[in-house]
Amino acid sequence: MTGESHHQSAATIYIDGRWRPAESGAEFDVLNPADGSALGTAADGSEADARAAVDAAAAAFASWSGTTAYERATCLERAHTLMLERAEDLARLMTSEQGKPLKAARNEVRYAADFLSWYAEEAKRVYGATIPSSRAGHRFLTMRQPVGVVAAITPWNYPISMITRKVAPALAAGCTVVLKPAEQTPLCAAAVFQVLHDAGVPAGVVNLVTTSDPGPVGDVLLDSEAVRKLTFTGSTDVGRTLNAKAARTVKRVSLELGGHxxxxxxxxxxxxxxxxxxxxxxxxxxxxxxxxxxxxxxxxxxxxxxxxxxxxxxxxxxxxxxxxxxxxxxxxxxxxxxxxxxxxxxxxxxxxxxxxxxxxxxxxxxxxxxxxxxxxxxxxxxxxxxxxxxxxxxxxxxxxxxxxxxxxxxxxxxxxxxxxxxxxxxxxxxxxxxxxxxxxxxxxxxxxxxxxAAAPFGGTKHSGLGREGGPQGIDEYLDTKLVGISL
Missing domain, CATH: 3.40.309.10 (Aldehyde Dehydrogenase; Chain A, domain 2)
Known part of the structure; x- marks a missing residue:
């Protein structure tokens, strides 16, 4: 399947390496904000689709987190190359679906590809440490390990770069991902996932659920014990709500919220x-x-x-x-x-x-x-x-x-x-x-x-938690494990 082939159909849900319609068969229209015309339809995912996506990501986690950093980096580099090869098609799709001028859309695609390249390199820079112990015959060391399944929720205003800014460091760290894109821009998300699929990201490692009603899908992601990390870009009001719901299962949370x-x-x-x-x-x-x-x-x-x-x-x-x-x-x-x-x-x-x-x-x-x-x-x-x-x-x-x-x-x-x-x-x-x-x-x-892509992006106060981009961006997807060894 090429990057363009499924745009007019409603098979915009991608789970366990396969494109498919929503389990219910429901669809919704995707509109061009410049003239109100219909661009196509997207699969209208529900709780059932979200649960299937989480199950696929959880099942794929053991094998993906067990790959070497070099294998993960190779996947991301291939995705970087493919995204640049398809840059013009992606930019035109973005302008049609989101509305920004074509020049700005082209800039965004390049920016999005930068995250794939940057985190391909950062995958190989996930270092642990040795720590002096006060006891003779005793050693400390630390390991950095992936947090687990990541739920990513992205906005419509930067519908391609906000996906790679989250997915690239998550994959580099060894995490698996379920993405719920904004309901206004599902076709851009599907095109990015086609790039990841064609780059050889294994089945179940990245999963996409498009929906016109984010609430029920979001609740499945937030309530799931299997999901250990939430990353969200969007409004401060929604971010507060998601943060409160994520607290019930004590998920790691990073939020990039409103600005003033x-x-x-x-x-x-x-x-x-x-x-x-x-x-x-x-x-x-x-x-x-x-x-x-x-x-x-x-x-x-x-x-x-x-x-x-x-x-x-x-x-x-x-x-x-x-x-x-x-x-x-x-x-x-x-x-x-x-x-x-x-x-x-x-x-x-x-x-x-x-x-x-x-x-x-x-x-x-x-x-x-x-x-x-x-x-x-x-x-x-x-x-x-x-x-x-x-x-x-x-x-x-x-x-x-x-x-x-x-x-x-x-x-x-x-x-x-x-x-x-x-x-x-x-x-x-x-x-x-x-x-x-x-x-x-x-x-x-x-x-x-x-x-x-090389610099940390994020805010203080009601503008969010955590940083995206730079070396700090991959830290959001890694836990530190302390190992004590008696000799």
């Missing part, structure tokens, strides 16, 4: 450079990324110059189908996202904010079938407005003036979230001072892309 990133622009920054950076990262994936800036704090003396450039750039952004060459703003994922954008702008304006550009749904004839919201810049934003504390997850940039460094840090930290933050300044001392004071897991200094 501050973007700090100090008076000594180049306003053009800062505004260009903000435009690129704020409207990345139509603002539907957890590291997108949610609050833009600009030192008062730079405000006019900064806004001039920002509004000019944002007004020039073209919305439309991601397949169109000049488009930089794709559709929002669904009607609920659209309603949130409209509510946040209305609330802000009612409380005194000013819309400099955008602020409304786009209803041009060629956009009417999709969920398109105009890229928006708001000024005069205050803590009385919903957008000041709520994660937006859309193409709205709220801009707030500040007077000094102390005030900027206090406003930036005034959130329960703690994922990403950005600092624009030419002053090295200030850059380090502010970075150390920001309570966030990731800080970009004059940098809008502080991410890489």
């Amino acid at each position: 990133a501050p973007f700090l622009v100090f008076g000594d920054a180049d306003p053009r450079h800062a505004a260009k950076g903000l435009g690129l990262v704020k409207f990345l994936n139509t603002g539907q990324a957890c590291i997108c800036p949610n609050r833009v704090f600009v030192q008062r003396e730079l405000m006019d110059d900064f806004l001039d450039v920002l509004v000019q750039r944002v007004t020039a952004m073209k919305a439309g189908s991601g397949m169109d060459k000049d488009v930089s703003i794709g559709p929002l994922i669904d009607e609920a996202s659209m309603a949130k954008m409209q509510r946040q702008v209305k609330n802000a304006v009612e409380h005194g904010a000013k819309v400099l550009t955008g602020g409304e749904r786009l209803t041009d004839p060629q956009l009417q079938g999709g969920q398109f919201f105009a890229p928006t810049v708001l000024t005069g934003v205050t803590p009385q407005m919903d957008i000041y504390y709520e994660e937006t997850f859309g193409p709205i940039a709220p801009v707030v003036a500040f007077d000094d460094e102390e005030e900027a840090i206090a406003m930036a930290n005034d959130t329960t979230y703690g994922l990403a933050a950005y600092v624009y300044t030419q002053n090295l001392s200030r850059a380090l001072r502010v970075t150390e004071a920001l309570r966030f897991g990731i800080v970009g200094i004059n940098d809008i892309n502080p991410t890489s």
